[in-house]
Amino acid sequence: MFWNKKENLDHQVELSGDYLLEVRDLNVNIQVEEDTLHAVRGVNFVLRRGETLGLVGESGCGKSVTSKEIVGINPGNCSSKGEVLFRTKTGKVFNLLELEKDGVTYRALRGTEIAMIFQEPMTAFSPLYTVGNQLSEIILIHEPGTTKQQARERVLEMLKKVGIANPEKRIDQYPHEFSGGMLQRALIAMMLCCDPTLLIADEPTTALDVTIQAQILELMKSLQKEFGMSILFITHDLGTVASMCDRVAVMYLGQIVETGSVRQIFHNAQHPYTRGLLKSLPKMNQNRDERLYAIRGVVPVPVGLKPSCGFHERCEECMAGKCDSMNVEPVEVEPGHFVRCLLSEEGKVRA
Amino acid sequence: MKLKKFLALSLALIMTAGILAGCGGKEETPAETPAETPAETPAEVEIVKESPMLAELVAAGSLPELSERLPVAADIMVETDKTPENPQYGGTLRRNNGGEWDYGPFTEEPLFRLTEDGGVTPNVAKGYDVSDDGLVYTIYLREGMKWSDGEPFTAHDVAFYYNYMLVTDFTEENKIVSGYNGTTYNWYKTTDPADGVTKPAIVTVVDDYTVQIQLYAPKPLILQNIAIDNKWMFAPKHWYKDIVAYDTSVEHWTGLSHDVLGGAGLTAVTEEEAVANAAARNARFTFDDYTQLGNQLGYMYWSYKDRPTLRAWTMDSEKTDQTYVFVRNPYFWKTDAEGRQLPYIDTVEMVTMDNALYSQEMIAGNLDMASVDVGDFPTYKAGEAMGDYTVYSSVQPNWTSCSIELNQSYKDPQYAELFANIDFRHALSIAVDRNEMNEILYAGLAEPAQAAAPAGTAQFIEGAREKWTEYDPAAANALLDGIEMISNDRNADGYRTFTSGANAGKPVLINLEGHEKCNSAEAIALMAQYYKEIGIQLIEITNTARNTRQQKVTNGNEIMALYEENLNVFNPYVRPDRVGANRNICTWVGKYGLEHAEPMTPAAGSEMEEIVNLTKELSTAATMETAEAVGEAFLQSHLDNTWIVGYLSVTSKYTALGNDVKNFDADHISCDELRFYGNAKPYTWFMEQ
Amino acid sequence: MALFKKKNKERDDSYYYASQWQLMYQKFRKHKLAMASAVLLIVFYTIAIFGNFVAPQGTEQFSGEYVNCGPTPIHFFHEGEWEGPFVYGLKRDRDPVTYMNIFVEDTEKICHIDFFAEGDKGGEYKILGLIPCNIHLFQAEGDGQVFLFGTDGMGRDLFSRVVLGAQISLFIPVVGMILTVALGLLMGSLAGYFGGWVDNVIQRLIEVVRSFPNVPLWMALSAALPATLKPAQVFMLMTIILSLISWPNLARTVRSQFFSIKKEDFIMAARISGAPASAIVLRHMIPSFLSYIIVNMTLTIPSLIVGETTLSFLGLGLRSPATSWGVLLQETNKLETIMFYGWKLIPMIFVFLAVLAFNFLGDGLRDAADPYK
Amino acid sequence: MNKNFLMFALRKLATMILTVFLISFVVFFIITLPPGDFLTNYIGRMAEAGEAVSPELIAELKAHYGLDQPFVVQYWKWISNIVFHGDFGYSFLLSMPVTSVIKAYIVPTMVLSLVTMIFTYAISIPIGIYSAVHQYSVGDYLFTTIGFIGMAVPNFLMGIILMFISFKLTGNTMLGLYSPGMENAAWSMAKFIDLMKHSVIPILVIGLMNTCSLMRTMRGQMLDELGKNYVMAARAKGLKAKAIRYKYCVRAAMNPVASSIGWSLVNIFTGTTIVAIVLNLPSMGRVMHEALLDQDMYLAGSWLFLMAIMTVLGTFISDLLLAWLDPRARSEYLKG
Secondary structure (H helix, E strand, O other), X not given: OOOOOOOOOOOOOOOOOOEEEEEEEEEEEEEEOXXXXXXEEEEEEEEEOOOEEEEEOOOOOOHHHHHHHHHOOOOOOEEEEEEEEEEOOOOOEEEHHHOOOOOHHHHHHEOOOEEEEOOOHHHHOOOOOOHHHHHHHHHHHHOOOOOHHHHHHHHHHHHHHOOOOOHHHHOOOOHHHOOHHHHHHHXXXXXXXXXXOEEEEEOOOOOOOHHHHXXXXXXXXXXXXXXXXXXXXXXXXHHHHHHXXXXXXXXXXXXXXXXXXXXXXXXXXXXXXXXXHHHOOOOOOOOOOOOOOOOOOOOOXXXXXXXXXXXXOOOOOOOOOOOOOOOOOOEEEEOOEEEOOHHHHHHOOOO | OHHHHHHHHHHHHHHHHHHHHHHOOOOOOHHHOOOOOOOOOOOOOOOOOOOHHHHHHHHHOOOOOHHHHOOOHHHOEEEOOOOOOOOOOOOEEEEEOOOHHHHHHHOOOOOEEEOOOOOEEEOOEEEEEEOOOOXXXXXXXXXXXXOOOOOEOOHHHHHXXXXXXXXXXXOOOOOEEOOOOOOOOHHHEEEOOOOOOEEEOEEEEEEOOEEEEEOOOOOOOHHHHHHHHXXXXXXXXXXXXXXXXEOOOOOOOOOOOOOOOOOOOOOOEOHHHHHHHHHHHOHHHOOOOHHHHHHHHHHOHHHOOOOOOOOOEEEOOOOOOOEEEEEEOOOOOEEEOOOOEOOOOOEEEEEOOOHHHHHHHHHOOOOOEEEEOHHHHXXXXXXXHHHOEEXXXXXXXXXXXXXXXXXXXXXXXXXXXHHHOHHHHHHHHHOOOHHHHHXXXXXXXXXXXXXXXXXXXXXXXXXXXXXXXXXXXXHHHHHHHOOOOEEEEEOOOOOEEEOOOOOEOOXXXXXXXXXXXXXXXXXXXXXXXXXXXOOOEEXXXXXXXXXXXXXXXXXXXXXXXEEEOOEOOOOOOOOOOOOXXXXXXXXXXXXXXXXXXXXXXXXXXXXXHHHHHHHHHHHOOOOHHHHHHHHHHHHHHHHHHOOEEEEEOOOOEEEEEEOOEEOOOOOOEOOHHHOHHHHHOHHXXXXXX | OHHHHOOHHHOOHHHHHOOHHHHHHHHHHHOHHHHXXXXXXXXXXXXXXXXXXXXXXXXXXXXXXXXXXXXXXOEEEEOOEEEEEEEEEEEEEEOOOOOOXXXXXXXXXXXXXXXXXXXXXXXXXXXXXXXXXXXXXXXXXXXXXXXXXXXXXOOOXXXXXXXXXXXXXXXXXXXXXXXXXXXXXXXXXXXHHHOHHHHHHHHHHHHHHHHOOHHXXXXXXHHOOOOOOOHHHHHHHHHHHHHHHHHHHHHHHHHHHHHHHHOOHHHHHHHHOOOOHHHHXXXXXXXHOHHHXXXXXXXXXXXXXXXXXXXXXXXXXXXXXXXXXXXXXXXXXXXXXXXXXXXXXXXXXXXXXXXXXXXXHHHHHHHHHOOOO | OHHHHHHHHHHHHHHXXXXXXXXXXXXXXHHOOOOOOHHHHHXXXXXXXXXXXXXXXXXXXXXXXXXXXXHHHHHXXXXXXXXXXXXXXXXXXXXXXXXXXXXXXXXXXXHHHHHHHHHHHHHHXXXXXXXXXXXXXXXXXXXXXXXXXXXXXXXXXHHHHHHHHHHHHHOOOOOOOOOOOOOOOOOOHHHHHHHHHHHHHHHHHHHHHXXXXXXXXXHHXXXXXXXXXXXXXXXXXXXXXXXXXXXXXXXXXXXXXXXXXXXXXXXXXXXXXXXXXXXXXXXHHHHHHHHHHOOOHHHHHHHHHHHHHHHHHHHHHHHHHHHHHOHHHHHHHHHO
């Protein structure tokens, strides 16, 4: 590892226990012309080694911005506050927000420690270079001294691992010659080439066919077992969360409104939003004549927000004069289960 | 008053020329002015007699010695009166390129040079004799004179040109046929009043340095005619041999042997072969047909590199080049009074660009010389100091600087009738506010005047210049109202219409063509606005320039009138082109001394018929008296008929010349017949180094 | 992105239900340069329409008295006293060396400027070509002269020429644009709707026309205009020539729009329901990309303005006394213009402004119309 | 693969030939358009020269030039002469075969066009990249403004303005390609420098419009590319921003720019024509202008034809270039 001397890394940050990643009070603002969008507003969560945390919410509630902030690839019009603590393989802990975005340190972490796969694998590859070229690139930049031939062999191996048939042929093909599912496999292969400890998966299956989705999820699970990395799994689909994650954090309007284990969330959801999401899941035994539930309205634009519960406009249980006029702090309703709702005040657990 | 002096002399000397012609010419005696260093030159100053540039070549052995390049000492032509004090050799004169009729005359060397007084003086020819009966002209050439390629120039070159290029046949209808030149000169035809028979002159070789012109009937102005219209009456036979179509196995129209006619050594060449031979000799000599070949290589030869000439500088560029470079002719046959071979200047460059740009190039110091459009006079004048040049003015003996000439041979009968109507022409004349025009076009440098000879010239007629010049649109309208064939009321656009005939209901419209060399657009736009006031529509047809203008006039179905900026009239009986029927933009007789295969016949008893008859009479005039009388009649006809509607008098000819160019004679008279700048003898100018 | 531009609090329901046009207008209003350009162009066109009224002189007036006269200053005070707007009389002198006119103010003579002046001085004209009138916006009384932009080589008021020239230089492009759009739409729709060989033929045609460099092709075509045409006819033919050359760009846009829209459900629906082709094209397809067409139209105009001025400048378009900005610019290609008569360059500014304004306007419209921005 | 590419090139070539054929038709139509055809001039010339112009002769001449034939036959005569003999007809303006005229001017014209083109791309691509990378910076605003102005000012105006500026600054308007005395001098460093000095204004003027529009295209393309997901992905794998920019974005943004090479010739030829007239350059533009004013249509038409052919050739080359550069386009083309 080569640390950038310019970056002030002297003060050692604390990261307790077996935490791999801790996000503390993360705020991300996006500047759009003269408006400031408060995309992420005081997000806290931790991720342990080998654990899978699901980050759930509708589009536009800040999950992607949060995850990209961790990798440090948000565009230039984003500014962030708070701490994102990360422990490297060597045990060194960094506050990622303090690192220069395009600096040597951060770049050295990306790919080797923190990897990310994306929603649309077709656009995550440049159409101009072969898949092999783009895959071996990650090895070549992180492990100087590796010959192209060596990199190629490792890429072939990885491709085999992610289940791409005939990798010798595929390696020299261009992305447009791959199907979506295959590209996602290739992307996973690319990101795992350098054995990262944290894999951020930003809705990795949304753009894929249902049968392929399952395959990719299976692949991720098996790879997690093999490589032992932690996964931050971002999705709007509670169904996949159930099969993939250990814990879940539900996000709404830039805040985590409820967090807990999969069990806690699925069986004891407290926040009206979480409950809404759960309700809108189609059930096997659902009556056909029954209308599918939908949360009314849309996620508001996070501009010029007044102190209030972010969900009050859409909440069926909204308490006028309370929810729409004061900020809500999270409360722990049971061990490890936090909710940000006035209804859950004083630790009342709702049935 | 230069002009006065010049034109008074002009009359006197034309008469002298006539007398001389009548009583036998005089031979120039070059021996009196020896070419070798005159005795009075101080011995200690050694005069450099050739350009260092040539001396280098001589030293390198690629050029013969000066003495071998010049004619024999006695036959060198010496420029006595133009020798400057301390001339310097070398330098490049950069000037505007006014087209082939500008750079041609600039370097032209005629057989006989027309003088400012209307006489002729030998130039390429050394001298001449006229027989007592005025029928035989013996012309003496310079021994040892050489073409620019070093080949000797002899009597064969003259006879060859006349017999095989110019007058290749003479038909039963008394037509001269020219297979090559594209033009034929009817001045060589004479008619014997006794038998009414017309025959062209016969030109024969007497010896290597003597040619003879034999006329069928006396023609006292023949040398002037040659000097004006066929000044290049010679061609390098060695160069043209295989690109002139002629079959020497057939008898020549003269009936004489080919050897005597300059045809010795010629073989049969067909037109196709000639075209092919030319193209084979050089790709630049590729022409569409023989007429084109003749017109270009034969007639406008000075635009072609490699064609040997007798000129001071020869073309060394392609026609497509933007700057034409003329390099000095190492065999030039003139020296100054102190024996220096002319010219002094090594190179002349003619730079082609838009007319509007010359002034700025002059001011920026990128040119040494530019011919000034009168409208640009203020600009040139204001930039004198900045560009280190001087604007000189020279006399132009022109009749007008802004005029309209109606096409009297326009084919549409209604227009023909209208144009023949003198009231119509007078209406056009007084419809224009000449003072205002003068202000706008020439910054007040000209004067309001009818098209007529300027004061001080021999052709000057009291009152002619003031006739019909008073601005009076009401009177003009009244004149037009009196013309029956056109309406008194106006159409929706404000124009009069024809009342009857094929054009009934159509507006009276004059399609006018401007002149390529003039900044005519503004003048024509002005005229159009004045004409509109009297209900006549004037439209400028695209200024098509070059060599198509006259043809379109001749066609008689497109151009109805011409705009002229410099109506050049030298002397009506020496050159009746402008005032006679020839060039009065009609096809009655022809122009530039040419004749038409099918001359049109003007209406019997018309004023135009009179002019046509006069022109014919002049061409057969056997005595000076007849010629003079015809000249008088021409002037009278113009005075009576206002054939050319002139608006403004001529201005001076302005020339911007770098201050390092010396020995320029601003007093030269500038006109076509005297070859414009050629009259100032550019080969005597030099550039201060 | 501009969606966020309106603050939440100001946003009422109408925002969500605003039509495409209202949205476009709201977005357009934010583009300050485009708005300014629109205002400028409205001013230009208004002046041009009432050109004969605004211009103190008519097209055909000229004068030997005032050749190359600089702009006349407008004064308000005479010897310290308020007089209202007036000009001094002009005394003409001639430089003895260069023969140039020198104009000096004759401070003895005060000529007030009359607004809405009646009189023959400016000549008679017809309002919008219909109602005869001889009232001009302003005129100096007596024999005073107001030359706001000076005069040209024929003593014509340059301000009047610029104003009257605008009638040609601003309207040829509009007429040309209409023709261009009509042609482009027709060709593009044919190609896009029918596809197959029709498309092939039209594509070849587009390629052929596009392969010619514009100006040389304009030059070649206008060289064929007979000289005997009236200015109005030259005007029409120039317009036709210009649009004959500029349609392919629009046709290409329309064609590709057609191809992408053809597969959309609402078109399929219309087709299945048996609507005739013309109705589908006119009622469903063209409206769906009308905004593109409008943007294209706006951006066609500046190129046509440049076309007209270039042709006239090269002497292949209109000729004096007919006036257009290109005709006026003919005089600028001379050194003396910059050396002595700087005011003759003023028409350049107007060409520049008009072209720039149309470009900005088009840019603003494009931004407003683009749903992805 | 190579065989496929060849097939693709051949197919393109076939459409190109079809286009050229159609272009030649248009050109010939333009040639025959002016009211006074050259034969009328020719007859006038002969009549003036004193030759008898009988109706029989006129008929004979018409037959000789094919003018009595239907348009198609005349066209065939013209085009077959070009194709089989390289004979573009005869210029009455310069009294020489059109081919000779073109030969004389084509080199300077092409050199000027080429240099301008290189200049255009060399300037606009880096500026476009800079503007995109530093979006909304002072530099970006500056270049955007210049770009707009450059697109708004007609070439001829720009030429005049620069000429005047040059005159004000140096007292010389820098007309033509050489200073006095340099034009016919032998090649030397001094001559080259002189040529360079004189080329500044023409290249600026010819290239300006193109440079500005290319600059804006490049900027837009770069912005598009910079916002694409693969940039994020590449960053996520630890690639340097600069490396991403050049390896991925620039390369991708170049594709549309490369495919515009052919069409940019259209602008450049337009520019050369105008600038040659305004700045008095020894290129074909001036001759074409004169030819048009004189209605010497074979000359003007042939030049127009050549320019169009060169544009078509340019687009052909840029099509091949694009196919070579962009694997997607390649496979699409190769499929047929």
